[in-house]
Amino acid sequence: MIDIHTHILHGLDDGPGSLEQSLEMARMAVSNGISTVFATPHHRTSRYYTPSADIEEAVAGLNESLLEHGIPLHVKSGQEIRVTPNLINDWYEDTLLTLGGTRYLLIECPAYSLPAELAEICHECSVLGLVPVIAHPERNAEVAGDPDKLLQLAEWGAVFQLTSDSILGTFGSKVQSLAFELCSRRLIHLVASDAHDLVRRPFRLSEAYEKIEAKIGGDYAEYCRRNAIRVANDLALEKREPVAGRPRRIFAMFR
Numbered sequence: 001m002i003d004i005h006t007h008i009l010h011g012l013d014d015g016p017g018s019l020e021q022s023l024e025m026a027r028m029a030v031s032n033g034i035s036t037v038f039a040t041p042h043h044r045t046s047r048y049y050t051p052s053a054d055i056e057e058a059v060a061g062l063n064e065s066l067l068e069h070g071i072p073l074h075v076k077s078g079q080e081i082r083v084t085p086n087l088i089n090d091w092y093e094d095t096l097l098t099l100g101g102t103r104y105l106l107i108e109c110p111a112y113s114l115p116a117e118l119a120e121i122c123h124e125c126s127v128l129g130l131v132p133v134i135a136h137p138e139r140n141a142e143v144a145g146d147p148d149k150l151l152q153l154a155e156w157g158a159v160f161q162l163t164s165d166s167i168l169g170t171f172g173s174k175v176q177s178l179a180f181e182l183c184s185r186r187l188i189h190l191v192a193s194d195a196h197d198l199v200r201r202p203f204r205l206s207e208a209y210e211k212i213e214a215k216i217g218g219d220y221a222e223y224c225r226r227n228a229i230r231v232a233n234d235l236a237l238e239k240r241e242p243v244a245g246r247p248r249r250i251f252a253m254f255r
């Protein structure tokens with residue numbers, strides 16, 4: 001499996017604190033069935049500023065250590081970029097990274113809102129040939145209030161990445177229900193672990209796919225898996241027509 005959103009590099013953000021912990025996380029990823037991860041440290045949040053050069057250097061160092069320790073995991077560079085009015089300027093100033101040099105840019109919104117500048121960012125991305133991947137929309141309060149807001153972003157070219165812990169219930173029943181709703185309405189294109197450590201936010205990607213298989217259908221899980229491979233190969237994603245309007249059924253029943 002390919003995991004497009006992880007915090008496996010040490011010392012750059014709220015991921016592991018040491019190389020040993022990074023290596024333990026890598027072992028855990030391998031035992032979860034993952035062969036390639038994109039390292040996506042937070043960038044431009046209130047706590048973290050992690051420009052591309054620092055990440056590239058850390059990725060090269062970790063891949064060397066993985067080889068030395070015989071751990072069969074390949075790490076590619078990336079960045080989880082907080083939405084700010086500077087985002088496109090930052091792109092021109094070469095401080096941003098796409099996922100492994102592909103067209104895909106992993107973007108994080110604040111927890112409570114979908115910032116107004118997202119429209120402009122989606123537009124600029126399409127001009128630049130980039131695709132914004134919005135991280136974990138199921139954890140965003142504005143999306144929870146009105147999931148249809150994702151439809152407009154999808155029309156502007158954005159795609160959406162679900163976090164495995166959301167669908168497994170780690171963030172509570174409301175987030176889990178919204179995760180199921182977004183999958184059922186075909187508003188999720190990708191699933192990733194967003195792993196930060198071994199215990200609190202571990203690699204549970206295979207468990208998330210199993211949950212999607214059981215509750216939404218094996219076909220949808222396979223579609224998301226295929227899309228992760230397409231990201232890694234810089235191919236256009238498969239897209240299914242999203243369903244507008246909230247369904248009447250109560251998604252709590254999926255738990």
Ligand SMILES: [Fe+2]
Pocket residue numbers: 005006007080135194
């Ligand atoms: Fe993340």
